[in-house]
Amino acid sequence: MADTKTDNKTKFIKGYTAMVLSRTLDKKIVNAQRQGRVGFYTPTMGQEALQIGAGMALEDRDLIYGYYRDVPLMISRGVPIETILNQIFGNSADISKGRQMPSHFGVKKFNFMSVPSPVASNMPLAVGAAYSIRYKKENKIVLSTFGEGSTSTPDFHASMNLAAVFNVPVVFLCENNGWAISMPVEKQTKVEIWTKAAAYGMRGIKVDGNNMLETYEVVSDAIKRARAGEGPTLIDAISYRMGPHSTSDDPSKYRSQEVTEGSENDPITVTEKLLKGMNYIDDKFIESIKAKTQKIVDDKFDECEKIPPPDPATAFQDVYKNMTWMLSEEVGGIL
């Protein structure tokens, strides 16, 4: 018991630290975008607790099929913030070689599958990957994440059904931030998201996504079941998109801000309160970690911003293993 307690303490403090790093980075990128230093970004503010709670429940070998708002999840996995920033800048150190617009990450080393723009379209891939895991007898599971707006798509329904029919090791985590751009969840669907699971013969469960510890528990349980061959789970993690949909969006057009930074529903405030109550952290720790993190983020941001753009010739590679004659001819006329 004592060991679990120390383990948990280390784990939760690490989780909290990841939250602070995510938030600091998020604000840094949003501000830089306003200054014209970054092209575009989808802020993650408000979804830190649920993503990091889920991240803590995963093993490194597990696969993530995520979406464009998963920076905290990546951070909780240990993806260096340089990797994230280089993608945002689309510079020559970016894994996708400056091809994808910001927020479309992919980091194979951390088993984070490359993100496309069409929402929910990574979901069927997650089911296929989970099938292959079982076929290959690998001890892994797949975490599939998406927003609540994405549950209206055919890809969502197809994936839920296929995952249940094939009983594969996948956990569906709906990051229910209440909004799909300007559409509130009530206009998106008539029922609560987690109740949809029943229609597919799958477990469905709702969790307070602002509570990192509860999310961790719920996701851990779903993962345990998936690993044991008990099939998929749909988790409806309720949170709030504190920022705009993207840096191109003005939410004042369609809603009033319900959760502001530092208010009692801000997941960071919630987590601080929880961990302080457990005597894991105190105000001094919080202050020092925030200051330290700010410095790291500022420094890394400046470093990554200086990295030059990719060589234009790389824009036309990786379409196939070998470049087609058409493309080499066309590129010849461009470069």
Add this chain to the structure above:
Amino acid sequence: MTTMNMVQAINQALSQGMAKDTSIIMLGEDIGTDGGVFRVTDGLLSKFGPERVIDTPLVELGIIGMGIGMALNGLRPIVEIQFQDFIYTAMDQIINQMAKIRYRSGGEYTVPMILRTPYGGGIKGGLYHSQSGESYFVHTAGLTVVTPSNPYDAKGLLMGAMKTDDPIIFLEPKRLYRTIKQEVPEEEYTVPIGKANLVHEGDDLSIITYGSMVPTVLDAISKNKVNADVLDLRTLLPMDRDAIFKTVEKTGKVIIVHEAPRTLGVGAEISALIAENRIDYLQGPILRVTGPDSPFPYRMEDYYIPGEKRIMDAVSKLIKLR
């Protein structure tokens, strides 16, 4: 050598590929117990079991999406879509996922996957069991589009596809599934992807075609004693430009024949390639004999699909018939 039709040849390729490589796994509607609605996968379930020959629920985008996910995690899935006409519900998965993952991931992730599907008319299938939609795929960078015209090529191209590390759209001309029998080697062999095949040699003109129209063209020229080169493209993306140029240089007269509608069909691309690169060799207009720009009719399918008469009309515009 055994005499086989295209269904048997494809079945043998699948069977041999799966026996050799356990990372090959198949999924699709009714492909297991039923052996596929065209029986192409007959017997594979009993040979390889339900984990590898997967009868799926009825959802094309889900089947293709699952195939992509399997490929990303180290397998070599072969997906069957029952009719090409039903693939359109999954176009996002094909165009935005399958075709783009290597590129968008900076080459970190690849999708070694084959998407097999019967296409084309001639089986009295009406609007939704007859379409030739190859242009949609040929227009998508990242895909490789292959279509055999005979059992030998079908087996060889498919075995080649199983060794390719990029996604392949494998279009099977369903009208030819059982109409042509041919000697096919029992052993494994590959037909190179990206290489056309000169299936008939002649000096007077060149007919460039593929898939279901190859036998139609060959019949027409043999009946009418036309001295023509007939080039079977076999791969539509990337096309074998060198083979196209070679026959154009030889005859200077070109007809392109395909079943798909004319506008922005594969023939348009071939015409443009020739016009851009070999116009000096041309001794007449490049002609296209194609399906019309309409949906595919049920009772009147023989009017839709190009036949001997329309092919010969075009031939007579370019050369004097004896």
